[in-house]
Amino acid sequence: xxxxxxxxxxxxxxxxxxxVATQEVLxxxxxxxxxxxxxxxxxxxxxxxxxxxxxxxxxxxxxxxQQVREIRIDCDSDAVLLLVDQxxxxxxxxxxxxxxxxxxxxxxxxIGERLFDPEVVYKK
Amino acid sequence: xxxxxxxxxxxxxxxxxxxVATQEVLxxxxxxxxxxxxxxxxxxxxxxxxxxxxxxxxxxxxxxxQQVREIRIDCDSDAVLLLVDQxxxxxxxxxxxxxxxxxxxxxxxxIGERLFDPEVVYKK
Numbered sequence: 001x002x003x004x005x006x007x008x009x010x011x012x013x014x015x016x017x018x019x020v021a022t023q024e025v026l027x028x029x030x031x032x033x034x035x036x037x038x039x040x041x042x043x044x045x046x047x048x049x050x051x052x053x054x055x056x057x058x059x060x061x062x063x064x065x066q067q068v069r070e071i072r073i074d075c076d077s078d079a080v081l082l083l084v085d086q087x088x089x090x091x092x093x094x095x096x097x098x099x100x101x102x103x104x105x106x107x108x109x110x111i112g113e114r115l116f117d118p119e120v121v122y123k124k
Numbered sequence: 125x126x127x128x129x130x131x132x133x134x135x136x137x138x139x140x141x142x143x144v145a146t147q148e149v150l151x152x153x154x155x156x157x158x159x160x161x162x163x164x165x166x167x168x169x170x171x172x173x174x175x176x177x178x179x180x181x182x183x184x185x186x187x188x189x190q191q192v193r194e195i196r197i198d199c200d201s202d203a204v205l206l207l208v209d210q211x212x213x214x215x216x217x218x219x220x221x222x223x224x225x226x227x228x229x230x231x232x233x234x235i236g237e238r239l240f241d242p243e244v245v246y247k248k
Contacts, residue, residue, distance in 0.1 A: 002232055014138045016149055023147035025140055028203040040227070072223040073232070075215050079152040081223045091199050099196040099205045103164070108126055108197070 005077040006033045012048060013080055017090065020069045020083040026090035027098040029058075031080060043068050045084055062121050064088040089115040092122070129201040130157045136172060137204055141214065144193045144207040150214035151222040153182075155204060167192050169208055186245050188212040213239040216246070 004013045012030045019026055029047040031039065035055055038046040045066035049056040059065030066084035073080055091098040093114075100112030128137045136154045143150055153171040155163065159179055162170040169190035173180040183189030190208035197204055215222040217238075224236030 002227060002230060014152060016140050016152060018149055025142055025149065025205050028138060028140060028198060071227040072235075073225045073227065074152060074222040075217045075219070075224070076222075079222070081149055093199045095199070098198040098200075098203070100199070101197045103126060103195040103197065106126060111196075 002073075003033070003036055004031075004073055004080055006036075009078045012050070013078055015047065015080040015082060017045065017066065017082050017084055017086075019086050021085070024097055025099055026084070026086055026096070036080075039068060039082075040071070045082055059087060062088070062092070062116075064090065066090070092118060094118050094121070126197075127157065127160055128155075128197055128204055130160075133202045136174070137202055139171065139204040139206060141169065141190065141206050141208055141210075143210050145209070148221055149223055150208070150210055150220070160204075163192060163206075164195070169206055183211060186212070186216070186240075188214065190214070216242060218242050218245070 006013060011032055015029045015031050017026045017029065030050060032048040035046045035048045045058045045068055047056045047058060065087050068082055068084055070083040089096050094116040095112040095114055097112055100110055102109045102111045130137060135156055139153045139155050141150045141153065154174060156172045159170045159172045169182045169192055171180045171182060189211050192206055192208055194207040213220050218240040219236040219238055221236055224234055225232045226235045
């Protein structure tokens with residue numbers, strides 16, 4: 001199967017996730033070969049969680065799944081771009097995008113809106 | 125200075141580069157702390173080249189510089205999103221975006237248009 005060069009990348013390839021409707025960049029995650037194959041087969045974005053050290057079907061806990069509409073690979077075969085239909089918020093902190101912090105004159109502005117309260121959704 | 129968590133990330137942080145005008149995702153690169161500080165100070169996108177093991181001011185050879193319009197940091201402080209004014213092509217292979225290869229039914233479609241011939245620009 002046509003795939004990124006996981007060997008060159010040391011096993012994990014960074015994946016940029018972009019909203020297919022709004023073009024907003026939602027998050028950056030990582031895939032190993034298993035996550036890649038599962039994503040291609042199921043059409044549901046699946047990543048490798050570096051902190052939990054396991055496959056992670058995005059949204060399986062929160063319900064905020066990502067239906068994959070398009071998969072692109074970069075010129076060096078060591079990065080992936082997914083265009084997705086994002087249900088709800090992509091960010092585990094409850095924001096639509098993980099990139100809700102903007103640098104402005106040396107400090108951080110929060111520019112996103114919180115769509116859910118993570119303490120409720122993840123029952124922490 | 126407010127910055128990504130380079131220590132947690134092992135020194136290098138992935139950087140998503142998005143065209144501020146078209147919202148197209150152009151490339152993925154990496155920054156170490158020096159590249160980050162140079163980018164913030166100069167407003168010109170500066171990365172760490174993993175292959176050449178040196179700082180790399182984007183466009184210094186090709187002329188295809190990236191003027192930084194906005195800098196965002198993700199929720200875990202281990203990924204960066206730059207919104208840039210891209211001069212010419214972002215990709216060293218002459219395409220506007222490095223993500224010119226789309227997976228379609230198990231094979232790759234080239235969807236981008238070549239803006240320059242790398243053999244001329246880089247005098248290989």
